[in-house]
Amino acid sequence: MLARLRSLLRxxxxxxxxxxxxxxxxxxxxxxxxADLVREGSSPEEAQRRAHLEFGxxxxxxxxxxxSRGLKRFDDLRFSWLDFKLGFRMLVRYxxxxxxxxxxxxxxIAFGAGLFEFVMQWSxxxxxxxxxxxxxxxxxxxxxxxxxxxxxxxDFARWKEDLRSVEExxxxxxxxRNLVTGDGPGEPVLVTEVSASAFRLVGAPPLHxxxxxxxxxxxxxxxxxxxxxDLWQDRFGGRLDAVGTTIRLGGTQATVVGVMPEGFxxxxxxxxWTSLRFDPLEFAPGEGPAIYLFGRLxxxxxxxxxxxxxxxxxxxxxxxxxxxxxGLAPRVVPFPELVHMPAPGLFNPEFLFLNLFxxxxxxxxxxxxxxxLFARAATxxxxxxxRSALGAGRRRIVLQLFSEALxxxxxxxxxxxxxxKYGYEWFLTAIEGAEGxxxxxFEPRISPTTVLYALGLTVVGAAVAGILPALKVTRGVAASLxxxxxxxxxxxxxxxxxxxxxxxxxxxxxxxxxxxFALDEMAGVSRLHVDIATENFLTARLxxxxxxxxxxxxxxxxxxxxxxxxxxxxDSAFLARYASNLDELERRLLAEPxxxxxxxxxxxxxxxxxxxxxxxxxxxxxxxxERGHRISTARIEPNYFEAFGVPILVGRGFDSEDVISGAxxxxxxxPFVDRVLGGRNPIGLRLRYIAIERAxxxxxxxxxxxxxxxxxxxxxxxxxxxxxxxxxxxRGENYPASLVIHLSSDPTGFSTRLRTLGAEVDPTLRVESLxxxxxxxxxxxxxxxxxVSAVVLLTFTALMLSLAGIYAVMSFAVSRRxxxxxxxxxxGAKPRSLLLAIFRRPLVQVGxxxxxxxxxxxxxxxxxxxxxxxxxxxxVAVYALVMAGVCLLACxxxxxxxxxxxxxxxxxxxx
Numbered sequence: 024m025l026a027r028l029r030s031l032l033r034x035x036x037x038x039x040x041x042x043x044x045x046x047x048x049x050x051x052x053x054x055x056x057x058a059d060l061v062r063e064g065s066s067p068e069e070a071q072r073r074a075h076l077e078f079g080x081x082x083x084x085x086x087x088x089x090x091s092r093g094l095k096r097f098d099d100l101r102f103s104w105l106d107f108k109l110g111f112r113m114l115v116r117y118x119x120x121x122x123x124x125x126x127x128x129x130x131x132i133a134f135g136a137g138l139f140e141f142v143m144q145w146s147x148x149x150x151x152x153x154x155x156x157x158x159x160x161x162x163x164x165x166x167x168x169x170x171x172x173x174x175x176x177x178d179f180a181r182w183k184e185d186l187r188s189v190e191e192x193x194x195x196x197x198x199x200r201n202l203v204t205g206d207g208p209g210e211p212v213l214v215t216e217v218s219a220s221a222f223r224l225v226g227a228p229p230l231h232x233x234x235x236x237x238x239x240x241x242x243x244x245x246x247x248x249x250x251x252x253d254l255w256q257d258r259f260g261g262r263l264d265a266v267g268t269t270i271r272l273g274g275t276q277a278t279v280v281g282v283m284p285e286g287f288x289x290x291x292x293x294x295x296w297t298s299l300r301f302d303p304l305e306f307a308p309g310e311g312p313a314i315y316l317f318g319r320l321x322x323x324x325x326x327x328x329x330x331x332x333x334x335x336x337x338x339x340x341x342x343x344x345x346x347x348x349x350g351l352a353p354r355v356v357p358f359p360e361l362v363h364m365p366a367p368g369l370f371n372p373e374f375l376f377l378n379l380f381x382x383x384x385x386x387x388x389x390x391x392x393x394x395x396l397f398a399r400a401a402t403x404x405x406x407x408x409x410r411s412a413l414g415a416g417r418r419r420i421v422l423q424l425f426s427e428a429l430x431x432x433x434x435x436x437x438x439x440x441x442x443x444k445y446g447y448e449w450f451l452t453a454i455e456g457a458e459g460x461x462x463x464x465f466e467p468r469i470s471p472t473t474v475l476y477a478l479g480l481t482v483v484g485a486a487v488a489g490i491l492p493a494l495k496v497t498r499g500v501a502a503s504l505x506x507x508x509x510x511x512x513x514x515x516x517x518x519x520x521x522x523x524x525x526x527x528x529x530x531x532x533x534x535x536x537x538x539x540f541a542l543d544e545m546a547g548v549s550r551l552h553v554d555i556a557t558e559n560f561l562t563a564r565l566x567x568x569x570x571x572x573x574x575x576x577x578x579x580x581x582x583x584x585x586x587x588x589x590x591x592x593x594d595s596a597f598l599a600r601y602a603s604n605l606d607e608l609e610r611r612l613l614a615e616p617x618x619x620x621x622x623x624x625x626x627x628x629x630x631x632x633x634x635x636x637x638x639x640x641x642x643x644x645x646x647x648x649e650r651g652h653r654i655s656t657a658r659i660e661p662n663y664f665e666a667f668g669v670p671i672l673v674g675r676g677f678d679s680e681d682v683i684s685g686a687x688x689x690x691x692x693x694p695f696v697d698r699v700l701g702g703r704n705p706i707g708l709r710l711r712y713i714a715i716e717r718a719x720x721x722x723x724x725x726x727x728x729x730x731x732x733x734x735x736x737x738x739x740x741x742x743x744x745x746x747x748x749x750x751x752x753x754r755g756e757n758y759p760a761s762l763v764i765h766l767s768s769d770p771t772g773f774s775t776r777l778r779t780l781g782a783e784v785d786p787t788l789r790v791e792s793l794x795x796x797x798x799x800x801x802x803x804x805x806x807x808x809x810x811v812s813a814v815v816l817l818t819f820t821a822l823m824l825s826l827a828g829i830y831a832v833m834s835f836a837v838s839r840r841x842x843x844x845x846x847x848x849x850x851g852a853k854p855r856s857l858l859l860a861i862f863r864r865p866l867v868q869v870g871x872x873x874x875x876x877x878x879x880x881x882x883x884x885x886x887x888x889x890x891x892x893x894x895x896x897x898x899v900a901v902y903a904l905v906m907a908g909v910c911l912l913a914c915x916x917x918x919x920x921x922x923x924x925x926x927x928x929x930x931x932x933x934x
Contacts, residue, residue, distance in 0.1 A: 637710045
């Protein structure tokens, strides 16, 4: 056994040596036999001729020798350049099939590769600097609530001394500031206050000047900043004398000491850094500003070892400070998890489902290609019969057809990867336009891992598109293919292809339905855009620099608190200063000739609103499911509707007395009335909240609010649909508040004036997210437009390929029955019975596909939307008619040709 295995391995890995030895052995054998013949009296020439004749065909002996070594199976699996050359020739010879099949496979690979790249950058990000995989973050979680406790400055000081498995331990926090580099009004920027060790960790030298130093963190050190490449170009025009320039961050003057290289961003997507200047010893445990910790695993340390050590330190802190640390648990996590959402594991259900979805999509598209390739392979019966007669085995022919599909898949992969890169860049731009900058490791690129993934999809697709039809074509090739002549039967579509056609029709049916829903959703967004008359409104978020003691954001990168949530800790002095600034800003704005009205709200129209569950004391219709009525809310000033020019449809509006008295009154919009009350008059009814998004339940003592008015649809929407409730609040109760300015002209020209007025009121008053309401609506549309375009393109490709595949296969199947039809006509069969016999099978296949697709569509619609609508049912009917029409069209031409065959000719051919 060992000797045989050794012989096999030697044949596999030292093929040239083995072949040379074999040739030498054959030559030696022939020379010995020729020498014997010469001794027996033959001439040398005659002896050579007879020796060769007696030895026989050398290639046959080599095949026998290879088979004895066990190499024949491996030889059958080997590709040759001729296979790929023939594959390229097939691409040129069948341009229509090449175009349809190539587009289909490229679509599947582009979609799969783009989605896979995004998931990989999300779940397994590669930080773009040396040792990025060993960069970690330390967070502290409350074991009861699961929330992050960011006030860990005291712990930072202790861990910096005691923690051995994490080195270069540093901290950072983010702070919004007005950046002033000249005489202008300034512009809000997100400043990273960070330890100097951050620059050593990432190993990024400055482009000019220096990075931050430990000396810069001293309390009496002069304030300094390091700026990013983009900021250097935008604000200083790339001038070298930018280093040493004094700028103003809010109320602080600071000196620029360095410029970082292009593309450098850390820890998220920031472009300006200054020193974190806190003395941890000045703060008691559980106090101080919100900070986040980072570091690098020490040489020889692992994440598990660091976690064990930090847990030990956490237990010691809980014992030493039970009042503040009893319920806290520190964790060491990969750095991306510190600044972004936790990454799912590669084997978690969501990731596996995503891969199954991509695989199913590629298999579906390639199954369509398989139908086309099967039809093409069937037209090559004669060629395959000849190859079989010349000794090519079934396995060899299957590999040849597989290699042809692989060539098609290779071309499609190149196109697909190019499309994936373009589409991924488009996708990231749309996401950042709507949601803000993504972390620095999200880049519009296709990684080598994704290329390997795409190659894997190519092999799978080529196997589906090449091997399946090849197995069908070569089944019994020695017998059945020889019987095949034009229209004489031969190949038949068996149960496998019937199943493929039925599955193809069924799986493509939901695609037009989803496109319909996407287009309907897009139209809904556009209707919101039009109804609210957004063209003359300018919006901005107003924030104010504040003292550290009052800051305690629960989410570092989302400082906006939700209604009723556990966001910012109120500071009456700070809010009074904030309200005073807003009063002054409003006064100055109303003095401007172009300003018609000014109001403030916590969340702008046409943006996402949290979903809260409400109940009414009477009159509400039954909720759609156990999640109840989930509606949006907005906290507005009394003049909110007047500023928008929206009338109160029923009841009354808010007035200042509602705010002063603290009356629990609300106004609802028309979608709320339709969804919750079924169109009934809501005036006088009461509602209360029984569940609030991202906040603990209010409990049984939650207050009731009386509905006093109804307004139109102002674009309050959440994941459950439209409909909302408006609460009146006093100025200063919303922080940060969104400013809405109704102008008499184009709002874009008023932006600079607004910043100037804000800076005049208070240099620390930041005018953030300055944009028109029109752009907000367009940004929402941009996301929908991206999704709709992708769905429409995918649906169109899938449908066209599906129709082309079904047409080709049906046409081929009918054409194979030409002689049968001629014989039946010769025997006196009636045309009607012939037509029924011809059309029965394709119509049954399409009918089964439509029924299965309708069932699938019904299930998906019920799962996603709660049921199937009349529009969906009409869509199914139209789709069924289209598929039936394609079938009939595919059968008509070959049927007419078959009916035109002379019976005598058919009988003569049969005989």
